[in-house]
């Protein structure tokens with residue numbers, strides 16, 4: 001259901017307040033062909049209503065001819081900032097960038113953040129943004145989970161569907177995504193609400209069973225028959241099952257890159273306003289699936305790069321996979337039992 005401009009402006013004002021936007025600061029709103037017009041319109045008004053300076057920078061899409069999906073997270077690689085000195089200068093000169101286009105991780109973005117500019121990604125439909133306006137409570141929960149991930153030497157994940165995964169940890173720092181940017185140089189994504197880290201390179205091993213009802217992104221599909229991933233030395237070495245497994249194998253083959261099969265980020269969802277069932281209510285091109293990534297108690301893992309977490313692996317392939325009903329332990333402590341947060 002649609003929401004009013006007034007509601008979305010109020011939502012933006014809340015997120016900007018949480019992000020400590022101050023009078024006179026420079027805000028650049030990044031847009032492209034797929035930017036939602038209501039989100040843009042309301043962002044510009046909210047920024048100005050708080051006494052800040054609102055700019056708009058429209059960048060050209062890239063990689064459309066290489067990607068096999070229109071999903072903005074489906075193909076990592078060069079970004080509209082690659083070689084784009086003028087755009088980089090404008091973003092570096094901004095206090096806050098509102099990314100309504102999905103800039104994606106890049107060395108250029110890292111450089112902009114290092115200079116103190118904050119970046120907030122917001123590309124879900126307006127009503128999803130309004131439903132999941134972040135709170136300080138979200139931040140506290142996500143930071144607590146990130147601290148546990150940061151202290152752990154090993155994550156174990158099991159499920160009655162057959163998952164039994166071991167991920168030695170400690171090589172990479174955790175990431176907390178709580179939906180606003182309240183520190184200089186911070187990147188975040190509205191909506192979100194999860195903590196993640198990465199297994200030590202080449203060390204994850206075991207079996208992951210993607211069960212019926214679990215979700216593949218960017219496919220935005222609920223799996224209808226189990227997919228079994230064999231994980232050896234940090235990589236999914238076999239993807240077995242029925243049609244769903246064949247579809248995943250075929251999609252991943254389009255990238256022609258063995259690095260795409262590496263176990264990437266691992267963590268769990270903490271957002272009570274995100275729901276597992278929401279994805280089934282949307283056209284696939286209308287959402288990037290943040291409900292699926294953030295719903296409370298999921299085990300969210302991914303296949304692909306680890307450079308965003310500080311590793312050296314880059315690949316254009318990136319699949320996010322939230323699983324239900326998993327038990328996630330850090331060292332000897334259970335964090336999530338059969339899909340329920342148990343440590344709080």
Ligand SMILES: [Fe+2]
Nearest residue numbers: 265302319320
């Ligand atoms: Fe991911």
